[in-house]
Amino acid sequence: MKRHVQPFEAMPNDIAGDRRRWLRTSAIGFGHLAFASMLPNASTADPPSTRTTAGPSDGETVVAHHPARAKRVIFLFMKGGPSHVDTFDPKPMLDRDDGKPLPFDLPRVTFAKQGNLLKSPWKFHRHGESGLPVSELFPNVARHIDDLCVLRSVHGTNPAHGGAALKLHTGSDQFVRPSFGSWLVYGLGSENDNLPAFVTICPTLAHGGVNNWGSAFLPAHCQGTPIGNASRAAAESKIEYISHPSLDRTQQRRQLDLISAMNQDHLRQVGPNASLEGRLRSFELAYRMQTEVPEIQDLTSETQTTRQLYGLDDPVTADFGHQCLLARRFAERGVRFIQVTHSDSEVQWDQHGNLYQGHSKNAAEVDKPIAGLLADLKARGLLDDTLVLWGGEFGRTPTAQGNNGRDHNPHGFTMWMAGGGVKGGFAYGATDDYGYYAAENKMHVHDLHATLLHLMGIDHERLTYRHAGRDFRLTDVAGHVAHNILA
Template sequence: MLQRAAAGFGYVALQGLLGREKAQAEVIPNPLAPKQPQFPARAKRVVFLFMKGGPSHVDTFDPKPLLQRDDGKPYPYEQPRVQFAQTGKLLKSPWSFKQYGQSGLPVSELFPNVAQCVDDLCILRSVYGTNPAHGGACLKLHTGSDTQIRPSMGSWVLYGLGSENENLPGFITICPTLAHGGVNNWGAAFLPAYCQGTPIGNASIPADKALVRHIRNDLLSGEEQRKQLDYIAKLNREHLELTGPDLALEGRINSFELAYRMQSTMPEAQDINGESEATKRMYGLDNKVTANFGHQCLMARRFLERGVRFVQVTHSDGEVQWDQHSALFKGHTKNAAEVDKPIAGFLRDLKERGLLEDTLVLWGGEFGRTPTAQGGDGRDHNPHGFTMWMAGAGVKPGIAYGATDDYGYFAQQDKVHIHDLHATILHLLGMNHEKLTYRYAGRDFRLTDVEGRVVKEIIA
């Protein structure tokens, strides 16, 4: 109307006002808004069940008849040039294996409940890494590098796809270990701040006591906080208009807003009181042995169904873990008993709710263990060949892929490097690992560095 009335200056002023309002609205867009994958995806979200310390593959999902036969004999082939520590003669598994399901895949008696879900598993028996030490191997598994501080795979996934929930973090890690890489295992490194994982508790805190720090504000009411945040945001926007884009400042503004929304959403998501007694029993919450890890898995399901893109659940008690340099039987028996029923319950629950169709479940540790003995009745670290498994979201169910040698020391057939694992995860999420890059310090970085292939043979 002003333009048609030839009120030129009034029209210019109106345009300027509208333009400023639009600019203010666009100064800080929501970086966690969902993004389209690069190509049709099989998975929408990922949950990583991390067994800290390195479970033994030859005692869990990779049976070795020759190891049983040759117990006490020397390992007949050349051992790795670099070893974490010296080991002795071959040590047979103290557990028997049985075939399960229609697939007939063998599983150790350590995992009788997970064995009932074997037809949903895609067991990778030929995974290998590069580092025999916990710290380097954990970083390699989580970030793709054991020598540099790089973004974690959860951060890369969030960077590439955003989140499906505006009121919760897009990347959550439940009761993570603070050792062997610590925060770097869920850190964003040089990626934008919003890609950082949000820890809930840590490995030394019982799951039912694990909370996001400072989730409640005891000093200000919600209305007062809203006024405070609005005023801070106004000042920050004025600052951004003068300085131009500032990723660090924009990240802080977005973190303030997310933290405000989380105050009501996070406690509700963590509150399992509304779950049925049957569901709680399925996760093992009625047994003190399984209750802690079961609580973590149940929280993970609640986060996944609320749109959290990447969830990590860590089994690490801070003492025994899966790191049995001695007392293999005692340690692995204890650890498997704590996680077996919760994991099986988690898989069944996802399947019954239809979540397994587009949720990728990943299980494993930072490496496996040697077939040779250490400390008489233990096994040393072994990054040269070990087992991880996947389930759901586009992977072939009820198969075992790849193989280690006759005794389980080295990945030998259809080898899957950690970079290959990462490339495959990203592919299932609809992202090309070679094109999901971020320019930093003059170079385009990616999760798989300069390597990695998609293991297409395991994709349904």
């Protein structure tokens, strides 16, 4: 039975200190108790809309800081850095001044040598009731523009893939920090006891690698569960060893009970051990996953119409379509954070040259699957409480690299959100006339994270974790919620 978490009653300092130290170091469920102690007092009569389900082994109900707009996140990560001025941020002056020098100074640090201005090879057209412009690269996504909140003023600080990817995923480009999926799991847990709260489908192993979905110093259960990696076809990417080759469920249960009893006896003798407790918890989750994961990974139950919607019938779109369809299947079963990565070892979105060929190839692979995901979520009533986030670690420069490429640009780029309580058919912020720098309603990566947490019912300044003598949070000592994008 679920029970509501109330803050601990006051107790003598020596007892209270021992209790707090024990709770902070224990990984089996008490991370959520520590989180709950920071929340406002509430009774069991609080309205259901202000609650979220605690982690799978906690048996507790955690109350969010405010009513959540979204229950889960699907992050569509375009590794390499798609060009905003060629996708969702048209620049007429860039077309007009093609071939001329940039009329203002370059950033102090640039990744590579840049030339004159380079106009977009693609035309932009207005779509939907909102009339927002979308490049010819995304004709299918353009049909959903009235569901998209286009963030045109995102910016970071690091012009290198590794640092920028880490910044986007963890809030830091210099240190190992928990990923924002892990922070969500720490704060809110999962809605399904039999599944991980955080999965990452075909993640890249480069430029941050496992740190992009790692839990760092947060409890071990907050870490993302990878399904394959970017070097493997999505259809061949499975959660490994999901069934035991020789032991049935009853025998496995007896084996786990014995292991648990032995280790609990050890813990009683030596005291709390977060690593050991996290490992025991992972054993239990792996045992429970056998009941649902095989069915989720088996797409044969999907209709031909659905398979075509995601582009599984086309070799160009089949791989990313498979990932997007898996994301929907995990989302509808209560997984809190699902990441889908578009990446390959040859092209990615990193067009220092061959801009037209590279971006055309990449967009063709993801356009139909993304549109299919949005349509499917909406048809199933899931888009209202699922926040879809699209983007890369940075954008591209409006200046040319060589004759037909663009350099890295963290100083101003575009991401978009859909569903989950954001305004649809809405463009927020702006870059300058050429698309180099964020200029209006600037949204730093910390602001993006603060806004994501807010939509999930969390105050980013109050979601903290004490480690190494200080309180850490996803947004460090920065971050502001972009209230103007909220529906």
